[in-house]
Amino acid sequence: AQSVTQLGSHVSVSEGALVLLRCNYSSSVPPYLFWYVQYPNQGLQLLLKYTSAATLVKGINGFEAEFKKSETSFHLTKPSAHMSDAAEYFCAVRLTGANSKLTFGKGITLSVRP
Amino acid sequence: DGGITQSPKYLFRKEGQNVTLSCEQNLNHDAMYWYRQDPGQGLRLIYYSQIVNDFQKGDIAEGYSVSREKKESFPLTVTSAQKNPTAFYLCASSRTSGGPYNEQFFGPGTRLTVL
Numbered sequence: 564a565q566s567v568t569q570l571g572s573h574v575s576v577s578e579g580a581l582v583l584l585r586c587n588y589s590s591s592v593p594p595y596l597f598w599y600v601q602y603p604n605q606g607l608q609l610l611l612k613y614t615s616a617a618t619l620v621k622g623i624n625g626f627e628a629e630f631k632k633s634e635t636s637f638h639l640t641k642p643s644a645h646m647s648d649a650a651e652y653f654c655a656v657r658l659t660g661a662n663s664k665l666t667f668g669k670g671i672t673l674s675v676r677p
Numbered sequence: 678d679g680g681i682t683q684s685p686k687y688l689f690r691k692e693g694q695n696v697t698l699s700c701e702q703n704l705n706h707d708a709m710y711w712y713r714q715d716p717g718q719g720l721r722l723i724y725y726s727q728i729v730n731d732f733q734k735g736d737i738a739e740g741y742s743v744s745r746e747k748k749e750s751f752p753l754t755v756t757s758a759q760k761n762p763t764a765f766y767l768c769a770s771s772r773t774s775g776g777p778y779n780e781q782f783f784g785p786g787t788r789l790t791v792l
Binding site: 595597604608609667 | 681683710712717718719720722725735765767769777778780781782783784785786788
């Protein structure tokens, strides 16, 4: 069954430091990949999505993700963390040919220290 | 503005009661979804619907029911059969045309607490 793995449940960085949130998927077929962000007590907001047009995908708020087929990964990065980036981040996948369902990872909470 | 509304934002239920969570969208999306979110468990799919008058069970449908009588609305009923209903519930919608790149749009959520 298709699944996604987000390593670790919590990441803490200093303001201005690099943000790296990991996502690996298990599939022999390149899936359709998404990153979402959730601020406390709110719904999810799309950060970016992989559409096979380019392996490096740029999203909102300065985030980007790189699709690496050989590593079955789609890690999320941001060069310089801001206090406002503190939130929970979810990676999600959809199998090719599947209906519209998404499978979500368990999420990673990002804390940003002043 | 187009979007998804969920009501109420907070809901308290006594054990043994059924409660209904509202979800409305004006994005003209065909597909709608209900997720349950618990700390450290990500989002788990309860039910989804890709067209009016049709819906399918997700991964954790037991103790829940839905209806899809209108394209804009997809209410979720948490029944007394749901043993541990305290959670954050999220509704989402998406297009079904245009292929698998379609993202899901989320509402602000309803936090249900069983007293």
